[in-house]
Structure formats: C-alpha cells, structure tokens
Amino acid sequence: MSVIPEGNVRGESLFKDISADGEDWQPTEIESLCMNCYQNGMTRLLLTKIPFFKEIIVSSFSCANCGWSNTEIQSAGRIQDQGVCYTLKVKTKQDLNREVVKADSATTRIPELDFEIPPYTQKGALSTVEGLLDRAVAGLEQDQPARRAADPQVADKIEEFIQKLKKLKEVENEFTLVIEDPSGNSFVENPSAPQKDEALTVSMFKRTVQQDIKLGLRADDDLEEEPAGNDKEDLRDEVLSFNTNCPECNAPASTNMKLVQIPHFKEVIIMATNCDSCGHRTNEVKSGGATEEKGTKITLHITDPSDMTRDVLKSETCAVLIPELNFELGMAAVGGKFTTLEGLLKDIKDLIVSKNPFICGDSGTSDRVEKLKAFGENIDKIIAGELDVHFVLDDPAGNSYLQNVYAPDPDPEMTTEKYTRTFQQNEDLGLNDMKTEGYLEEQ
Incomplete structure (x- = not known):
C-alpha cells in the first residue's frame, strides 16, 4: 500500500517550508532493502522547500539489523536555464566549513591533485567543503582491502593519493575546489554575504547537447544542434505564448514573450510567467540585440x-x-x-x-x-x-x-x-x- 501525504488530499503543496520548529514536518516512511546486509530497513523521505534552491527531497535510510545508514538530497525543482560553475579558492580552515549543495549531476574537481568526481557517480548531498573531502576519501578507501589482495601496487598508489586528500584539510597550501553543474541546482555558500566573496567565483554556461541528454531534456538520438532560425520576423506587435512549468510549484503554466523598443536605447525581450495554481508571477528581460563592442x-x-x-x-x-x-x-x-x-x-x-x-x-x-x-x-x-x-x-x-x-x-x-x-x-x-x-x- 502506497503512502500518500495529506497534502495531496487537501490540495496543498507537498513541499513544506523550512522552519525552526518543524511542526509541520511529517516524513514519509517506506520499508526498503538494505544493500549492506540485504535485510529490510527504513527509508524516510522529507519533501521540503529551500527558498533559494526551490524544492528538495531529503532521504535518510537506516537499518536496525546491521546499523548501516545513508542520507542524500535530490532536487525536486526544475532544471535551471543555464548550468553553473563554482570555483572556490580554499585558503583557510574556515573555508572548509562553507555549506555546499551538490546535485548528483555536478562534477567536482581539485585541479592541484588532478582529481575529479564525475557526474552521477555520487548522490546529491547537503554538506560542507570538508564533508565533500571526507566523502571522497571514504569512497576511495571502500575497496582498498580487495585491491591489496588483487594488486598491491595499485592499492599503494591509491593510499598515497588518499593521504594527499586528507592533507588538504590541514590547508597548509591553498587549493581550488570546482563544482560544475549543468542543471544549475548546486550551490556554494558565501559567508561574506551580502558583500562580494573574493575567494569564490560563480559563472553561468550554456549546456551542450550531451549534457541536455544526460539531464533528460533531449531524446538519446537527438544529437543535432538546434537549427538556425529563418529571417527575423517583425514581432513587435505580437505577444508569443508557450507552455512551461511554474518555478515555484512545478505546475503547468504559460510564459508570454514580447519584443519591446526602449527609447534612447535598444530592443529587448520581456518574458513573463503566470501560474494559475499557486499565483506565482515572475518576469525576466533579455537583450534582443548583439553584444556591444565595449x-x-x-x-x-x-x-x-x-x-x-x-x-x-x-x-x-x-x-x-x-x-x-x-x-x-x-x-x-x-x-x-x-x-x-x-x-x-x-x-x-x-x-x-x-x-x-x-x-x-x-x-x-x-x-x-x-x-x-x-x-x-x-x-x-x-x-x-x-x-x-x-x-x-x-x-x-x-x-x-x-x-x-x-x-x-x-x-x-x-x-x-x-x-x-x-x-x-x-x-x-x-x-x-x-x-x-x-x-x-x-x-
């Protein structure tokens, strides 16, 4: 028998806002298989809402038989229009305490060690910079006993690399942490907010066709780039509308788009999204012209x-x-x-x-x-x-x-x-x- 939260019955949102008391937090409990001892354990799912990151699903598994536990975080919101890349210069031990939201589609790199964690090899997590390093060390140490029995030389090299990762936590030398996420749903904390963070660089990028396929935005056989458009039509007097999803409740909504000429400036594109389900309204402006020379x-x-x-x-x-x-x-x-x-x-x-x-x-x-x-x-x-x-x-x-x-x-x-x-x-x-x-x- 499936468990249906009361929010569905009353027509309320399944995702509850984060609050200090947590009175409305009622996690869904599902009996599931423990992958450590292969007996039944318990998975708890909590559907919540972080204002900056939209909706997330926090899951926690624990097994009473062997004591094994696991937690992870998944984004339940929409994939962002662009990917995001965070580059953090870790200079002090305080930087290790920065909170990090790492989606499962994100790639984590430490260029100084030529180390990379590919996307989809780890589940999403809400952690710190130190927590990401500990997680990487635990992943490398997991199969070390089997490696030592099969190939001691490879095990010794991996052990040497593990010690280098552990030494990063002492921050004797500055190192760089790069988190690149095509979905745009990862985040690195700026402890100096609202001031600029000199150690953190944030850049947006356009996804490739292969990244769109990995995120499920294109079919697996759709490897062609989008065709170039025809000659520009005069759309200044026409409002275009297309279907989309609400960024707040993810319900079907519509986005209106119109070309507008700003006096003494240039042409811009105004986009407005209205949601009939939750009443959310948002607007965005994009330049309708080329990048200027300066x-x-x-x-x-x-x-x-x-x-x-x-x-x-x-x-x-x-x-x-x-x-x-x-x-x-x-x-x-x-x-x-x-x-x-x-x-x-x-x-x-x-x-x-x-x-x-x-x-x-x-x-x-x-x-x-x-x-x-x-x-x-x-x-x-x-x-x-x-x-x-x-x-x-x-x-x-x-x-x-x-x-x-x-x-x-x-x-x-x-x-x-x-x-x-x-x-x-x-x-x-x-x-x-x-x-x-x-x-x-x-x-």
Whole structure:
C-alpha cells in the first residue's frame, strides 16, 4: 500500500517550508532493502522547500539489523536555464566549513591533485567543503582491502593519493575546489554575504547537447544542434505564448514573450510567467540585440527619493555595486530585469535577506543574521532617500540601461563609461572561442 501525504488530499503543496520548529514536518516512511546486509530497513523521505534552491527531497535510510545508514538530497525543482560553475579558492580552515549543495549531476574537481568526481557517480548531498573531502576519501578507501589482495601496487598508489586528500584539510597550501553543474541546482555558500566573496567565483554556461541528454531534456538520438532560425520576423506587435512549468510549484503554466523598443536605447525581450495554481508571477528581460563592442559602466549618485522612479534595464550579464555598503551582486544573480530602481533594490533585498537559505532556522548564526538584517535596513534607507550612496550597473556586454530623466540633456548625477573588456569577461560571455568570419573555409 502506497503512502500518500495529506497534502495531496487537501490540495496543498507537498513541499513544506523550512522552519525552526518543524511542526509541520511529517516524513514519509517506506520499508526498503538494505544493500549492506540485504535485510529490510527504513527509508524516510522529507519533501521540503529551500527558498533559494526551490524544492528538495531529503532521504535518510537506516537499518536496525546491521546499523548501516545513508542520507542524500535530490532536487525536486526544475532544471535551471543555464548550468553553473563554482570555483572556490580554499585558503583557510574556515573555508572548509562553507555549506555546499551538490546535485548528483555536478562534477567536482581539485585541479592541484588532478582529481575529479564525475557526474552521477555520487548522490546529491547537503554538506560542507570538508564533508565533500571526507566523502571522497571514504569512497576511495571502500575497496582498498580487495585491491591489496588483487594488486598491491595499485592499492599503494591509491593510499598515497588518499593521504594527499586528507592533507588538504590541514590547508597548509591553498587549493581550488570546482563544482560544475549543468542543471544549475548546486550551490556554494558565501559567508561574506551580502558583500562580494573574493575567494569564490560563480559563472553561468550554456549546456551542450550531451549534457541536455544526460539531464533528460533531449531524446538519446537527438544529437543535432538546434537549427538556425529563418529571417527575423517583425514581432513587435505580437505577444508569443508557450507552455512551461511554474518555478515555484512545478505546475503547468504559460510564459508570454514580447519584443519591446526602449527609447534612447535598444530592443529587448520581456518574458513573463503566470501560474494559475499557486499565483506565482515572475518576469525576466533579455537583450534582443548583439553584444556591444565595449562594456558599459553606469554610475548614479542617488540624491533624492525621486531617483527611485527611474527605469532600469538590468541584463543577465550585469553586476550591481553599491560601494558605500561594500556590496557587489554578480551577473545572473537576479536575472534580467526591466523595472524601476526601487523595484531592483527590493529584489536585491529579497534575494540577500528574505530568500537566503543559510539564515533560515538552525542554519543562521546570530552574527550572520544581524549583518544581513543591517544590510536590509540600509536598503530601506536608500529607498527612503535617507542614505547617500552611489548605484553602479557594470555590464561587460553593454546591454544594460538606466533612465536619464534629463534626456536629451546630460544627467548631472549620472555618468556612463565605456570600457574594453578583459580576457576573463570575454571568457564569461563566451566570446573568446566565438568565430563569426571564415569558419566555412575551415570545413
């Protein structure tokens, strides 16, 4: 007989929000086979919701006969539009305590040891950097007795490598941890939030056809790249609609898309998703034009509450900086937005304060919670015009915009700077390997 949570009967969501008391948490218990002693044990499934990571399934198995236990985490939310790659420079022992969400589709690498854990060889886990190292060591040590009997030389080499992994936990020398996840559902904690983390680099990337197949987004025999489109049609007066899934409850929803021309700027694509099941609404803006030859840095000195009504177009490649708060928000953190300055500041506050999973329940330390609470209060002061700050949009693709209320005259409180992109910025935008001329001659 299957176990059906009460949420299905009442029409409520199966995924409960994380809370400190956990009164509504009722895990589903399923009797299942123990793979250690082959007797029956118990698996407990908990369907919960982390604001930043959407829905997850936490499973825990324990066997009363042999004492063996196992825990894992799986993403129950949608696969993200792009993959994500986290590169962490581990310099101190405090970095080993960073919390990590590693999906089963993620690849883990330590370049200094030429070590790699391929995707789908480990189950997803909610752990720390030290926990990932311990898990790797345990996996290598598991079959050592059999290796010593079959091939002592191989066992000795693996033992030598295991000692190198264990030595990393002493952090005598700096090393690099790379987590690359095509599903976009992995995460590495930034303990300095909301400030920029100098030791952590986050980059987004487009999945390959093979990665789409592994994630189940394409059929196994669909190895062809998507065909190039026909000549561009005039769609400015037409709203396109296509079916999708709600990012909150995963119910069928619809996304509307329209081309819009922004005065004194360029053409953009506005996408809006509405869910009839849970009422969730979201919108996103993507550039409708090409990447500019130079990057753009727009700096606005906020001097009056009326500045909050300025229109803002923040592309998905744009970073947001507030120097007075020592705050920097990397590209793709809140996606593309076409809103007002007040609306963008509120979205930033929600992302850093309200929807931060590491300050929820027992995960939040008092120092971290107080620091983020103070940051939220400063954002409120900026919106109210009580704090004199500079607001910076830094877009290496040159596709972001901040309204000049004095147009066509110059704005005395706003400066726009064009700059040449660095090699790393071109790498993040995928421009270094892009060839648009003469590629047919090489075929």
